[in-house]
Amino acid sequence: MLKYVYWEIRKSGRYRCELTGVWKNIMNMTKELGGVNLNANDLFKKEMGRGTQTSFWYEDLSGSGILQDIFPLLFRLESKKQCSVSDLYQRLGATIQWPWGWKRLPSNQEENIEKRCCDLILQNAQIGNEEDKWKLTHDHSGVFSVSSMRNLWETTFCKVLPYKHWWNNWVPIKINFCGWRAELAKRGVPMPSSFCSFCGQREENDLHLFLECNWVNDVWTLWKTWSELELGGVQNVEQLLHLNHVSCQSPKQKKAIHVVMMVTLWVIWKARNDRIFNNRWSTPGSLLDEIMVQSFLWIKNRGKELQLNWNSWCIFPFAVH
Numbered sequence: 590m591l592k593y594v595y596w597e598i599r600k601s602g603r604y605r606c607e608l609t610g611v612w613k614n615i616m617n618m619t620k621e622l623g624g625v626n627l628n629a630n631d632l633f634k635k636e637m638g639r640g641t642q643t644s645f646w647y648e649d650l651s652g653s654g655i656l657q658d659i660f661p662l663l664f665r666l667e668s669k670k671q672c673s674v675s676d677l678y679q680r681l682g683a684t685i686q687w688p689w690g691w692k693r694l695p696s697n698q699e700e701n702i703e704k705r706c707c708d709l710i711l712q713n714a715q716i717g718n719e720e721d722k723w724k725l726t727h728d729h730s731g732v733f734s735v736s737s738m739r740n741l742w743e744t745t746f747c748k749v750l751p752y753k754h755w756w757n758n759w760v761p762i763k764i765n766f767c768g769w770r771a772e773l774a775k776r777g778v779p780m781p782s783s784f785c786s787f788c789g790q791r792e793e794n795d796l797h798l799f800l801e802c803n804w805v806n807d808v809w810t811l812w813k814t815w816s817e818l819e820l821g822g823v824q825n826v827e828q829l830l831h832l833n834h835v836s837c838q839s840p841k842q843k844k845a846i847h848v849v850m851m852v853t854l855w856v857i858w859k860a861r862n863d864r865i866f867n868n869r870w871s872t873p874g875s876l877l878d879e880i881m882v883q884s885f886l887w888i889k890n891r892g893k894e895l896q897l898n899w900n901s902w903c904i905f906p907f908a909v910h
């Protein structure tokens with residue numbers, strides 16, 4: 590797949606200047622995937638049809654390597670090195686012919702040996718009538734989607750880690766993602782980092798941003814007074830979201846506390862973005878207000894059976910049964 594991207598970039602020489610950033614992002618992505626033992630090159634498989642989207646020289650047509658490496662002498666003779674497979678063959682009835690675009694014809698023995706071997710490979714090339722397609726190898730449908738990638742990540746993590754992220758349907762997907770992202774950082778997936786926008790004293794990582802920062806600590810102090818929950822044993826964001834410290838028994842209570850935890854992370858994350866991108870500063874008190882209001886609204890609307898009312902939510906939120 591990466592070779593294909595590389596081929597596309599080389600073909601479109603006019604984008605060369607702007608593509609440095611894109612290429613860097615792709616390489617960063619492969620590093621991040623590598624961090625969880627996923628090889629980006631194994632995630633997608635090319636299914637060649639007519640060969641219009643398949644590079645003749647830079648993609649593996651035979652399953653034994655790319656032709657540029659196998660036949661370096663022929664590659665040197667090729668006049669159009671960025672060609673696709675479909676640029677090189679012609680259909681004559683049911684047969685496929687390969688009229689080469691040489692700079693000059695193969696003339697010495699080594700070049701002729703490469704030519705004969707290459708002909709053998711091309712005789713077995715599967716040229717179809719469909720468009721070329723990329724398929725996601727880890728999903729039986731073969732279709733790439735955000736949810737198929739998410740499932741793949743979750744499955745990979747679950748092989749080595751005890752927790753699966755709890756996708757809580759009482760809160761919107763963006764808040765679920767915020768919690769999920771915070772957990773990913775805990776699980777060793779590198780996240781872009783810089784100095785903390787709240788205190789400016791420490792490098793920002795998930796532990797500092799959500800739990801250890803002095804400024805955020807003021808939010809948690811207010812939060813604990815409101816919720817009457819103790820967070821004494823919590824060492825990281827993952828433990829925060831998995832409620833090991835909560836001794837209550839009711840599943841609905843646990844689900845409501847989980848909502849509040851995720852909303853809290855979300856509100857802290859939003860305040861951080863507001864500082865960085867909008868230069869807008871909040872107070873710990875205003876963050877707690879937002880946490881109380883947002884979590885009340887979502888639990889009220891989505892967990893309808895709980896019969897919440899705002900007054901009791903403000904005084905003792907987890908009296909839900």
Ligand SMILES: [Zn+2]
Pocket residue numbers: 785786787788789790791797798802803804
């Ligand atoms: Zn800080």
